[in-house]
Amino acid sequence: MQEPNPYKIPWSGRSVEYTSAEIDAVVNAMKTADPLTQGKYLKEFESKFSEYLGVKNSFAVSSATAALELAAILTRVGKGDEVIIPAHTFCATAIPFARTGAKVVWADIDRDTRIVTAKTLEKCITKNTKVIVVVHLYGLVANMPEIMALAQKYNILVVEDCAQAIGAEYQGKKAGAYGDFACFSFHCQKSINTLGEGGMLVVKSDEKAKLVPGLRHNGVKPYPAGRDRYWVPAMSNVDFDIEGFFPYNFCIGEVQCALGIEILKTIDAQNQKRKERAKKLIDALKEYPELSFQKAEDGQGKMHVYHLLSAQYDGKKFGKTRNDLIELLAVKYQIKTVVQYYPLYRYPLFQKTGFGTADCPNTDEFFDNMISFPFHIWMPDADFEYLIDSTKKSLEELRAQKIMKMVPKIVFGEGKFDALHPIAEEIFSLGQGYIVYLIDSVHQKTGLKNRLVPRNQDMVIDIDVSLHEPKTEQVDQIKDQILAKKNALPHLVVGIGGGSVMDIAKGVSIMLTNNSSSADYQGWDLPKNKAIFKMAVPTLSGTGSEATRTAVLTSLTKKQGINSDQSIFDAVVMDPELIKTVDLEQEFFTGMDCFIHCVESLRGTFINEFARSFAKTSKQDIEDFFLKEKNYGKLMMASYFGGSSIASSEVGVCHALSYGLSLVLGFRHGIANCIVFNQLDEFYDTDVVKMREMMKKNNIELPKNVTKGLTPEDMEKMVHMAFKMEKPLINALGSNWRNILTKEKVIELYKKM
Numbered sequence: 206m207q208e209p210n211p212y213k214i215p216w217s218g219r220s221v222e223y224t225s226a227e228i229d230a231v232v233n234a235m236k237t238a239d240p241l242t243q244g245k246y247l248k249e250f251e252s253k254f255s256e257y258l259g260v261k262n263s264f265a266v267s268s269a270t271a272a273l274e275l276a277a278i279l280t281r282v283g284k285g286d287e288v289i290i291p292a293h294t295f296c297a298t299a300i301p302f303a304r305t306g307a308k309v310v311w312a313d314i315d316r317d318t319r320i321v322t323a324k325t326l327e328k329c330i331t332k333n334t335k336v337i338v339v340v341h342l343y344g345l346v347a348n349m350p351e352i353m354a355l356a357q358k359y360n361i362l363v364v365e366d367c368a369q370a371i372g373a374e375y376q377g378k379k380a381g382a383y384g385d386f387a388c389f390s391f392h393c394q395k396s397i398n399t400l401g402e403g404g405m406l407v408v409k410s411d412e413k414a415k416l417v418p419g420l421r422h423n424g425v426k427p428y429p430a431g432r433d434r435y436w437v438p439a440m441s442n443v444d445f446d447i448e449g450f451f452p453y454n455f456c457i458g459e460v461q462c463a464l465g466i467e468i469l470k471t472i473d474a475q476n477q478k479r480k481e482r483a484k485k486l487i488d489a490l491k492e493y494p495e496l497s498f499q500k501a502e503d504g505q506g507k508m509h510v511y512h513l514l515s516a517q518y519d520g521k522k523f524g525k526t527r528n529d530l531i532e533l534l535a536v537k538y539q540i541k542t543v544v545q546y547y548p549l550y551r552y553p554l555f556q557k558t559g560f561g562t563a564d565c566p567n568t569d570e571f572f573d574n575m576i577s578f579p580f581h582i583w584m585p586d587a588d589f590e591y592l593i594d595s596t597k598k599s600l601e602e603l604r605a606q607k608i609m610k611m612v613p614k615i616v617f618g619e620g621k622f623d624a625l626h627p628i629a630e631e632i633f634s635l636g637q638g639y640i641v642y643l644i645d646s647v648h649q650k651t652g653l654k655n656r657l658v659p660r661n662q663d664m665v666i667d668i669d670v671s672l673h674e675p676k677t678e679q680v681d682q683i684k685d686q687i688l689a690k691k692n693a694l695p696h697l698v699v700g701i702g703g704g705s706v707m708d709i710a711k712g713v714s715i716m717l718t719n720n721s722s723s724a725d726y727q728g729w730d731l732p733k734n735k736a737i738f739k740m741a742v743p744t745l746s747g748t749g750s751e752a753t754r755t756a757v758l759t760s761l762t763k764k765q766g767i768n769s770d771q772s773i774f775d776a777v778v779m780d781p782e783l784i785k786t787v788d789l790e791q792e793f794f795t796g797m798d799c800f801i802h803c804v805e806s807l808r809g810t811f812i813n814e815f816a817r818s819f820a821k822t823s824k825q826d827i828e829d830f831f832l833k834e835k836n837y838g839k840l841m842m843a844s845y846f847g848g849s850s851i852a853s854s855e856v857g858v859c860h861a862l863s864y865g866l867s868l869v870l871g872f873r874h875g876i877a878n879c880i881v882f883n884q885l886d887e888f889y890d891t892d893v894v895k896m897r898e899m900m901k902k903n904n905i906e907l908p909k910n911v912t913k914g915l916t917p918e919d920m921e922k923m924v925h926m927a928f929k930m931e932k933p934l935i936n937a938l939g940s941n942w943r944n945i946l947t948k949e950k951v952i953e954l955y956k957k958m
């Protein structure tokens with residue numbers, strides 16, 4: 206996907222636009238603070254913060270990560286202990302605890318609130334559990350009374366990660382006022398932004414609080430008061446606060462503290478505005494249950510501060526994924542949404558340290574379907590309205606794509622090719638308008654080209670698809686060739702050939718009425734203008750292109766379809782005689798493309814009854830054709846039905862792996878599919894056996910050892926390509942697909958091919 210540059214609504218790297226009072230406070234501190242660290246602003250910031258939160262001991266530090274480091278040290282966990290941490294959070298929540306040598310145990314989130322609960326935490330408790338870290342993610346406070354009761358029951362310390370929750374409340378008490386420790390962030394994307402970095406540690410125990418000033422400042426501590434000479438034996442002492450434990454420097458500067466004091470004054474108003482905006486957006490989208498926000502009760506002392514605005518998109522019903530929504534918002538509306546908080550056990554950092562496994566289905570499901578909207582508080586109101594409006598439109602568009610447009614006119618029957626012109630005349634009322642015939646150059650040899658009866662004004666263009674799959678460049682050239690020769694646009698474009706020629710015909714008919722290059726239209730619903738009428742005459746059956754709303758093209762940067770209603774043919778002429786002369790291997794591999802479409806469609810989760818009906822018929826017809834009787838009418842209908850089925854469902858594991866194989870080894874799609882499918886017993890068992898039966902009956906041999914001798918780099922490239930096919934993989938294996946189809950598994954499968 207080509208990212209817009211710039212975005213109309215970016216993902217901002219700063220949470221606030223500073224007010225003049227805040228800028229004045231900074232300038233004043235810059236001019237007057239002495240010292241510039243560890244001075245009066247630090248003290249004031251800490252005491253105001255404690256007051257705001259309703260706690261006793263607050264310590265300003267250089268970041269929330271530093272605060273978490275100190276909390277981890279102060280809990281005294283280490284080897285042999287276990288720390289429970291939500292898997293759905295920023296990595297900084299976990300790293301300080303992993304560093305102690307303790308075992309990190311990942312807790313799942315609740316499906317509705319997307320944060321941990323006493324229930325999800327309790328599952329992880331063992332006799333070794335010493336600490337629970339609770340993250341009030343996105344600004345929503347967990348049910349702390351329940352969690353504190355749980356911790357008390359098992360004698361466990363609780364650390365609250367409030368990086369995103371300043372001002373949030375539960376039962377009238379602020380986030381951070383519940384746990385044994387609490388950590389806040391003043392990073393540039395947080396509500397209190399102390400010039401990019403900053404944080405605060407809150408410590409409940411007065412005893413432990415006494416250790417913090419030394420631990421955060423290289424163990425520096427004053428000598429007892431009343432020395433005769435203030436410089437003897439030195440200006441200040443340095444010693445352990447925790448015997449044997451070397452301290453850090455996690456100090457924050459005075460200018461940052463001066464700014465923190467100032468922002469703290471407005472934090473409630475800021476939170477109020479966030480809340481109002483969040484409510485407005487959520488309300489505006491409540492007619493779209495496929496987009497669900499964190500379930501948060503409001504009132505009765507509960508306050509979600511919506512540090513971020515995240516939601517889960519469940520578009521399965523429409524055959525759409527979260528990625529479709531993100532792409533649509535980015536490409537069409539120039540709004541940058543993001544995905545956040547990769548389940549921590551998926552990161553190499555944690556996998557390499559033994560924390561790579563977890564039982565967190567809700568975490569997986571949420572991450573794989575989540576979308577986070579830009580929500581910086583300084584977003585102008587007009588942009589915020591645009592965000593709401595565009596999200597609505599995008600959701601509508603993703604729904605609307607489910608309104609299946611089908612080919613409106615179909616002519617079926619042997620010998621129809623010879624009536625092509627009268628058929629076109631009857632359907633399209635040609636008048637003086639001219640036709641562009643795009644015909645596979647193979648038909649110079651088969652004689653089919655000679656049977657065309659073009660009129661004087663018509664154009665016939667031979668299309669060579671023997672060397673590569675259709676390219677955007679090729680489509681653009683054909684369009685230029687037509688426009689260079691003629692003063693007016695054609696009335697009709699006719700594609701005569703297999704999937705490649707039909708896709709080129711779709712592309713050309715669209716590009717004749719839409720500007721720039723066809724590469725700009727690879728994606729969903731991008732052509733704005735109605736395409737020229739187009740008609741397909743398939744001479745090879747299987748790809749289903751004659752029925753689908755995509756024209757698959759390869760540009761310099763990607764292979765992707767022009768997915769649009771404009772890609773649907775206005776008419777298809779199906780003459781079974783035309784496909785009789787195709788050589789056996791090509792007939793088989795293209796037929797198998799259809800068979801595999803049906804299998805993947807039928808076995809996937811995106812299917813509906815509409816697609817199922819087509820797929821079932823098509824699959825049976827293909828089996829009959831290759832196992833019983835070569836009825837070409839049946840094969841032709843199987844292809845059309847297979848295409849109709851896949852148009853409203855999705856492919857699966859085979860297509861994902863076969864794209865990798867084609868990319869690196871150059872196999873054409875049909876044969877690549879068969880090579881892959883032959884190894885997929887684990888996923889498609891009886892259907893793989895059926896394909897082998899058809900191969901045997903038709904004396905088809907597959908190439909063997911095709912991946913032998915491949916370099917690790919090539920193997921990596923294939924895996925990468927396969928993993929890019931996320932939607933088919935979700936269709937086949939669910940949102941948890943990464944745990945089923947691991948990289949090792951894909952390599953093992955490729956190696957067998």
Ligand SMILES: Cc1ncc(COP(=O)(O)O)c(C=O)c1O
Nearest residue numbers: 268269270295297298368390392
């Ligand atoms: C949940 C959570 N914890 C910890 C941190 C770390 O904060 P900092 O950048 O201040 O170290 C962040 C920052 O994004 C966070 O979102």
